Amino acid sequence: MTDTPSTSQRVELARFLRSRRERVRPADVGLPAGSRRRTPGLRREEVAQLADVGVSWYTWLEQGRDIHVSEPLLERLARALRLTPTERAHLFELAHGRPAALPVSSPATVRxxxxxxxxxxxxxxxxxxxxxxxxxxxxxxxxxxxxxxxxxxxxxxxxxxxxxxxxxxxxxxxxxxxxxxxxxxxxxxxxxxxxxxxxxxxxxxxxxxxxxxxxxxxxxxxxxxxxxxxxxxxxxxxxxxxxxxxxxxxxxxxxxxxxxxxxxxxxxxxxxxxxxxxxxxx
Incomplete structure (x- = not known):
């Protein structure tokens, strides 16, 4: 287990982030759709704004650069990109080489x-x-x-x-x-x-x-x-x-x-x- 992802993990992380960003519609996160969008989904600067991170930092992450990513920052990215629990776990695996901390959840019944x-x-x-x-x-x-x-x-x-x-x-x-x-x-x-x-x-x-x-x-x-x-x-x-x-x-x-x-x-x-x-x- 390591906090430093390999080169292949960084490349996969970059591709995963871009694919999730392109699937989120601006209206899903309360942003105007606009008429001059050239790409589907959110822009990088919009993800950065929603996750409260720098645009340059997020751009580097999508470019697969070797940068440190903290757990709180990954949690903010997961929320900004509206990731499912499975996608959130995958994000942590790619960024840290280990699973995310498991959430405490107490449903009242079972299926x-x-x-x-x-x-x-x-x-x-x-x-x-x-x-x-x-x-x-x-x-x-x-x-x-x-x-x-x-x-x-x-x-x-x-x-x-x-x-x-x-x-x-x-x-x-x-x-x-x-x-x-x-x-x-x-x-x-x-x-x-x-x-x-x-x-x-x-x-x-x-x-x-x-x-x-x-x-x-x-x-x-x-x-x-x-x-x-x-x-x-x-x-x-x-x-x-x-x-x-x-x-x-x-x-x-x-x-x-x-x-x-x-x-x-x-x-x-x-x-x-x-x-x-x-x-x-x-």
Missing amino acids: GVLQRILDAHPFPALVSTRRWDVLAWNAAAAILYGDFGRFPAGRRNGLWLMFMDPERRARMPSWEADARRTVAGFRLDAARAANRREFDALAAELARVSPEFARFWGEHDVAESPAGSKVLVHPDVGELEFEHVTLHYAEPEGHVLRVSLYTPQPGRSTERARKLFRLVTR
């Missing part, structure tokens, strides 16, 4: 197709936001962890429940190790957010009510955990060991959701899981 995918998965599955607020789950997840619907929306959060839900904690024989990994993963996601205030607000509130969380949070550990294993004990069938993976699902509106899928380890855990989750469909 029907995503809920149907959860419901079709035979083992626990759930969807949460970047801040780990749980939006949707299937019946197997409710059997394993307890019904998420019993919590108000503000408390239906993976980090909060790890420390504040006694039922979940009682089912985790390796709770401390799992909790430490959870805190380290949450800290990493907070650092990747374009605005981490919602993350920090949750952490501050949790630190006031959980000395254990305050201690783990104060250690400043970070961890990338897109996949792993977890042991849980359910009162109906005993110990279960799951493999789990968390995937990122980007919606057209720019929301980035976490889709977590569980599957039992082969052998006794699979047998017990099948017995447990058959209870869901009776």
Whole structure:
């Protein structure tokens, strides 16, 4: 990862900016169309004005020159050119050689197709936001962890429940190790957010009510955990060991959701899981 784009990236960035500029109509951004325009879309000086940058600087950028571009400036360009979330991410990739900071977004529900995918998965599955607020789950997840619907929306959060839900904690024989990994993963996601205030607000509130969380949070550990294993004990069938993976699902509106899928380890855990989750469909 680097903040210095290669020559080929600068050339591609120049072409991308010009193509986006030519697609924006003056009327789209509140400018008069005029009768003497020789090229489609906006002029370079108009983009510079909308993004609050110098005309020469923007011209150099469209010429593929080797100049530094800050994140705030890229954000202003993205707004001026009315880029979609996907186009914004591409702009950052070209200009910095790395993705843009991920926006914090908290939709209230998930799309029907995503809920149907959860419901079709035979083992626990759930969807949460970047801040780990749980939006949707299937019946197997409710059997394993307890019904998420019993919590108000503000408390239906993976980090909060790890420390504040006694039922979940009682089912985790390796709770401390799992909790430490959870805190380290949450800290990493907070650092990747374009605005981490919602993350920090949750952490501050949790630190006031959980000395254990305050201690783990104060250690400043970070961890990338897109996949792993977890042991849980359910009162109906005993110990279960799951493999789990968390995937990122980007919606057209720019929301980035976490889709977590569980599957039992082969052998006794699979047998017990099948017995447990058959209870869901009776």
